[in-house]
Amino acid sequence: MKGKENGLVDIYDALIEIYDDTTLTGSSGNASRVDAKDLAKAISSFKFLVSLVVWYDILFVINMTSKQLQAKEFNIRDVINQLGETKKFLVGRRSDADFEKTLVDAGELAEELDVPAFFEPDPICIRKKRKQFTYEADDEPIYNPKEKFKVNFYFAVIDTTIRLVEERFTLMQQISSVFGFLYDVYSLQNTTPKQIMEQCLTLEQALQHGESKDIDAFDL
Structure with a gap:
């Protein structure tokens, strides 16, 4: 980038x-x-540049999946496979090694803008804990802006994206379990009549409300 x-x-x-x-x-x-x-x-802040790289990489992959979902020749099995690959990519990105790679990419942007490539610490206000005994030492919290960004932004964004992809993946699987065989009619040649009837009955039940039916499994 x-x-x-x-x-x-x-x-x-x-x-x-x-x-x-x-x-x-x-x-x-x-x-x-x-x-x-x-x-x-x-x-031009390094925090913004890293955020830009993170969102660019995530949205690039999400966009490919989104295009498949919006395609005129929609194939639910292909979409499920693409969602699986998207999740695999995101899970792979959730690592210290990939975070460091992201910092390298952001560092290149910082170099182009001629700005320093490091996280500036946020101003913090530490509340002093009242001592019970005179020998107690003062609290010295460890504050690392890089680690804070990794946990509170990098991992958080990826975790949220993974969860959303998983939700869509589960939804597509549920839809595929009912309508999937209609997207691959040619595969029915290798399916037994009993299996085809089971799929038709599943579709009939999904489109049934009370005694009202939109289709008849036996007609299919």
């Missing part, structure tokens, strides 16, 4: 150009320059 390819460098340069434009005067002009400076600072 290159900053020039996704337009990030151009956006950053445009914001800096607005900030440096001294012809922007008055309250609105000064406000525009301040906003441009703040936005340029935000999109």
